[in-house]
Amino acid sequence: MKTMRSKSPTSRRKFLGLAGSAAVAGAMPVVTLRPLEATPAMLTAAIRNVVGEAPVRAGKVKLDIPPLVENGNTVPMTVSVASPMTANEYVKSIHVFNEKNPQPNIGNFHIGPWAGRAQVSTRIRLADSQKVVAIARLSDDSFWSASADVIVTLAACTEEVN
Amino acid sequence: MASALINVPAKAGRGDVIEIKTLMSHIMESGFRRTAAGEIVPRDIITSFTCRYNGTEIFRADLFPAISANPFISFFTVAKESGKLEFEWVGDNGFASTASASITVE
Numbered sequence: 001m002k003t004m005r006s007k008s009p010t011s012r013r014k015f016l017g018l019a020g021s022a023a024v025a026g027a028m029p030v031v032t033l034r035p036l037e038a039t040p041a042m043l044t045a046a047i048r049n050v051v052g053e054a055p056v057r058a059g060k061v062k063l064d065i066p067p068l069v070e071n072g073n074t075v076p077m078t079v080s081v082a083s084p085m086t087a088n089e090y091v092k093s094i095h096v097f098n099e100k101n102p103q104p105n106i107g108n109f110h111i112g113p114w115a116g117r118a119q120v121s122t123r124i125r126l127a128d129s130q131k132v133v134a135i136a137r138l139s140d141d142s143f144w145s146a147s148a149d150v151i152v153t154l155a156a157c158t159e160e161v162n
Numbered sequence: 163m164a165s166a167l168i169n170v171p172a173k174a175g176r177g178d179v180i181e182i183k184t185l186m187s188h189i190m191e192s193g194f195r196r197t198a199a200g201e202i203v204p205r206d207i208i209t210s211f212t213c214r215y216n217g218t219e220i221f222r223a224d225l226f227p228a229i230s231a232n233p234f235i236s237f238f239t240v241a242k243e244s245g246k247l248e249f250e251w252v253g254d255n256g257f258a259s260t261a262s263a264s265i266t267v268e
Binding site (some may be wrong): 073074075098101102103105106107108109110111112114115116117118119120121122123124125126156 | 179180192194215220221222223224225226227228229230231233234235236237238239240242
């Protein structure tokens with residue numbers, strides 16, 4: 001009896017432990033089945049491709065994107081930059097990146113002082129819930145950024161074609 | 163084959179900031195999707211969009227597979243003179259399409 005008692009709590013613990021890891025394993029494939037995925041390292045590399053060694057500061061940029069989207073195939077997105085847009089002080093370009101699509105780039109938009117307002121809108125695809133980063137290059141070659149986290153219910157890009 | 167929708171104000175005051183909206187019909191196949199048989203569907207996207215205002219480039223965009231099908235792009239410019247806005251889309255598999263709109267600036 002004594003041995004039985006000392007045994008049973010261990011096996012119960014073991015069982016629960018196993019059940020727990022099984023549940024984790026069950027949840028894992030949702031993440032790992034995706035064959036291609038940009039990593040945060042790829043995101044950093046893509047940003048470095050654009051900005052070089054220059055520091056990227058947070059601010060000036062506003063990234064308008066819904067925090068929760070049902071369909072990752074068309075996510076409306078607007079990037080605007082606080083800039084007077086005069087001949088001496090303007091935005092040269094706006095670059096948008098993502099963290100977990102197969103490719104880290106979304107788009108590069110080249111504008112100039114003639115734009116009057118530094119704002120661009122488009123519709124993008126998001127393959128997963130992830131962070132979207134917008135970076136603006138100003139006329140003095142400084143870089144400013146904003147990022148937003150988006151939760152995506154239906155992923156884009158990698159689904160099967162029917 | 164390809165059709166574009168352009169929205170430019172027909173009239174604007176000199177110096178006004180105007181919004182230009184463009185929509186191009188295109189599949190924007192990302193090149194990351196697979197058929198049921200497991201084959202990759204080859205990439206077919208628009209890679210570049212340019213807008214010229216009386217011959218001067220005012221807006222250019224490099225597009226990637228992360229841009230949705232039928233790419234919609236809107237941007238701004240200062241209405242400086244009457245004339246023509248020309249739009250050009252260039253993409254994979256020799257895709258090229260143009261559109262234009264005219265504007266009267268008073």
